[in-house]
Amino acid sequence: MSNTSIFLDHITKGYQTKGDFITLGSAMLDGNTIKNAFVKIPLKTMNRHGLIAGATGTGKTKTLQVLAENLSNKGIPVLLMDIKGDLSGLAQPSPGHVKITERHEAIGLPFEAQGFPVEILSLSEQKGVRLRATVSEFGPVLLSRILDLSDTQSGVIAVIFKYCDDHKLPLLDIKDFKKILQYATNEGKEEFEAEYGRISSASTGAILRKIVEIEQQGGDLFFGEKSFEVEDLLRKTRDGKGYINIIRLTDIQDRPKLFSTFMLSLLAEIYETLPEQGDADKPELVLFIDEAHLIFNQASKALLNQIESIVKLIRSKGVGLYFVTQNPTDVPEGVLSQLGLKIQHALRAFTAKDRKAIKLAAQNYPDTDYYDTAEILTALGTGEALISALDEKGRPTPLAATMMRAPMSRMDILTSNELQALLDDSKLVLKYNETIDRASAYELLNDKIDKAEAAKVIADAKAEKEKEATKERKANSRTTRRRSTAQNPIIKVLTSATFIRSVFGILKKMI
Known part of the structure; x- marks a missing residue:
């Protein structure tokens, strides 16, 4: 039997x-494609997460496109992070x-051009279904980790959320959260201290600066309703067929805080939201995170721990996560191991650092008698x-150059007209693209402050x-006493000029 067989x-x-x-x-073997040596991925393992890397x-x-297409055809919805803006073409068939x-x-597979059901989503003002979340939905723990807060500052966040829950103040958008932070150390300081203890203005100031940082990266568009x-x-x-949901992120490449948030x-x-699924025949949802280094590069230790925990736990909900990046070393080891x-x-070896990275990448793959892994990593074609x-x-498959x-x-990408036609047919655009700004913590606290100020003005008035009434009563009282004294006949006699001259005349005679 030949080596190829x-x-x-x-x-x-x-x-x-x-x-x-x-x-x-x-x-492939020795640079040649072996026809019908198909590399097949069981749907049952697609919730075990994955990595797509290369220069x-x-x-x-x-x-990424091939995986999304085939998942859609198998009835599995997909969510793609489109950082470079080149995935919208999934909605149209290949021209061949x-x-x-x-x-x-060469592969042994027939080619069939096909378009797929696509939904375009957006975090910013780009065209697409608007993605939003409220501050309340984050909760104090997740929000603290995203903001990279100290234990003391996290405690302040927990108190803020508790106060809003107790007083039925919805925390929906950034202006709500900024308002309650200011209120806690200014107008509502005494109220907070009475119920929850003293809140340091230094802590609220530090939290406010972190909030402003996210706001400047576009968080004011993300936080809110619906x-x-x-x-x-x-x-x-x-x-x-499963819908392929594409999030357009071309305008937030330089805003990693918003992306990771x-x-x-x-x-x-x-x-x-999703129920426990256990070992199912296929996943419920698969997410592809392109340019994954944007999440990890500026993430705090607490944030990385949170990501690692979610990666470990979310597969039990039937969700697969796939990170797309240039080098496997962009992904933390705790995540990579999952x-x-x-x-x-292919990886490119232009520098000593590149060659070292290639050797490390080669160690992530099973041993094989058919390839020199480190060598073939630099020899792979497009x-x-x-x-x-x-x-x-759940056992590792043989390593295959494919x-x-x-x-x-x-x-x-889609043309402008094709994109607009896609959005015009979208049911989700109608559902989510209306901006809602109902009365929440910002408005309710302003109303409370206005009422308090109005009450103070009334009380002061x-x-x-x-x-003034007291002064007037006192003045009236003095006037009354003077009038009463002036009208007394005895006082009149005693204070008259004739009486006084008589008294002085008698005194002179006696002298």
Whole structure:
């Protein structure tokens, strides 16, 4: 038996599956594609998370596109973070190309051009379904971790939330939260101290500065109503295809605070909303986080711990998380160790640091007799990748250098007219794009302060009136006494000029 036949048997057995699966491509040996050596990923393991890594231009985005398409066809909804703005083409079928045909002939898969059900979402003022969440939905613990607060400051946040709960003050947007922080150390200082103890103005000032930082990155657009409901990410078409939800993030690449804030709130909301699923035949939802380093680069230790906890726990809800980045080292080890599927496109070794990173990346993959992993990582062409997955029993599959299949949809963006037509047909745009600003903590506290100030003005006016009345009574009393004295006949005689002259005349005679 030839080496190629042995390798084909090795791959076929390693990627054999009884359940439903996704075919990513066909395995390669010595730089040649082995036809029908299919690399198949069981749907049952798609909630075990994954990584798509590789240098710029090696095909990461197309791999993401292939996974999203096949998941949609299997009835699994998908959420994509579109940082570069090149994923909207999923809504239109591929125009085809001779190189695509050649690739699929080498793989042994027929090529079928196809468009997919797409929903365009937005965190900012870009066109799309508006994504929002209220401050209350974050809760004090998550909000404290996002803001990277100290224990003392976190305690202040907890007190603020408790006060708002006790006094039925909705915390919806940033201006609500800023107002209650100011109120706690100014107009409402005595009230807070009486109920919850003293709150330091230094602590509220530090928290306020962190809030302003998020506000400057666009948080004022994200925090508010109407809150996006997780159930709307789980929609399917009438023919059973899962919707591909694309979040347009091209304008927040330089706003990592907002990006990480949104991601954590979304993951926390998904975890709280979805029921425990256990070992199901396929996931309920799969999320792809492109440019994942934006989350991790500026994350605090508390924030990283929160992300790691969610990654560990959320798979039990039937949710798969897939991080897309240039180098595996962009993802913390605690998260990387939880990832079942690894798709590694080529890495470039231009510097000593690059070569060291490649050696570290190679150590993340199972040993194999067929490849020098570190060497092949630099030799892979565009649209080729090293793949390591889990089989149906959770065991690592053989490492396979793979010729990836081409996307069935357009590998380009939608035109302005196509995008507008997509949004015009969206039911979610009608549901979420109306701005709601109902009476919440900001308005209610302002009303409370206005009433208190009005009451003070009335009280001061009343006190002033009483003071004037008292003065008037005293003045009237003195006048009355003077009049009474002047009208007394005895006093009149004693104080008359004749009487006084008589008294003085008698005194002179006596002298």
